[in-house]
Amino acid sequence: MVDIIIGSIEPVTPQKQPKTPEGKPVEAELLHIREPRQRVIGPAGEERRRQPRQDPQRGRVLTLLIPDATSLPKDLDISKYKVLLRFMKK
DSSP states (O other), X not given: OOOOOOSOOOOOOOOOOOOOOTTOOOOOEEEEEEOOOOOOXXXXXXXXXXXXXXXXXXXXXXXXXXXOGGGSOTTOOTTTOOOOOOOOOO
16 A cells, blocks of 8 residues: 655644743733741651741741743743732723
8 A cells, every 4th residue: 555645734843932032022821929938847856847947937938830931941940030010900
């Protein structure tokens, strides 16, 4: 049996995503706000967490949703980037 194909389809290649310029605003949805973490003491009087952290006393923890993750830098890492927020009323 012989297949005869007239025309062809484009080869499947990864889509190139535009580079995100540094400092470009990224829209996010604020999902939750909570108080900073408190110390968690285990039965032996030691911190139960593997990496003890001390959050600022007057800090707040925000949970954000970025609807379009393609606008985030590909090499996003907590040690490489600083986040600046600007709040606008709906």
